[in-house]
Amino acid sequence: MPATAIDRTVVQVDDGSYSVINQTWRFIKRKNGDEELYKVDVDPNEWTNLATNAEYAAVKKELMAYLPTAPAAAAKSIKARNLRRVFKGDTYYWLEKQNNTIKRSKK
Numbered sequence: 001m002p003a004t005a006i007d008r009t010v011v012q013v014d015d016g017s018y019s020v021i022n023q024t025w026r027f028i029k030r031k032n033g034d035e036e037l038y039k040v041d042v043d044p045n046e047w048t049n050l051a052t053n054a055e056y057a058a059v060k061k062e063l064m065a066y067l068p069t070a071p072a073a074a075a076k077s078i079k080a081r082n083l084r085r086v087f088k089g090d091t092y093y094w095l096e097k098q099n100n101t102i103k104r105s106k107k
Contacts, residue, residue, distance in 0.1 A: 011066050020063040027051075027063035035060070 012019040016031035026046065028036040037051040037060055050056045086095055 009063075009066055011068075018067050020066045022063075025059060025063060027060060029064070029067060037063075 009020060009022040012021070018029045020027045021040070024039060024041045026036075026038045026040050028034075030036075035051040036046075036049050037053075037056055038046040038048065039050065040046065051060065
């Protein structure tokens with residue numbers, strides 16, 4: 001990680017699994033209930049899973065507080081698969097494919 005990175009915590013969602021990461025830790029809660037915890041500042045390749053180590057229970061609890069308690073269901077609409085977000089400077093817009101043409105949508 002760059003030395004000038006701002007310390008922040010990011011939550012990533014992927015098909016019912018969650019990942020919480022900051023400059024020091026990465027916690028993963030899988031859809032099937034499995035958990036992983038890595039100290040990424042010393043283990044950037046995530047080789048050593050610390051999730052079952054009682055010494056890190058407080059860290060796990062702190063990171064789990066970022067997870068949604070009642071997540072919304074994933075979109076099942078085919079329309080969502082036909083959208084592409086295009087970044088332009090510090091803004092973005094959506095492109096939508098309809099009848100093999102691209103239509104610019106509002107953000």
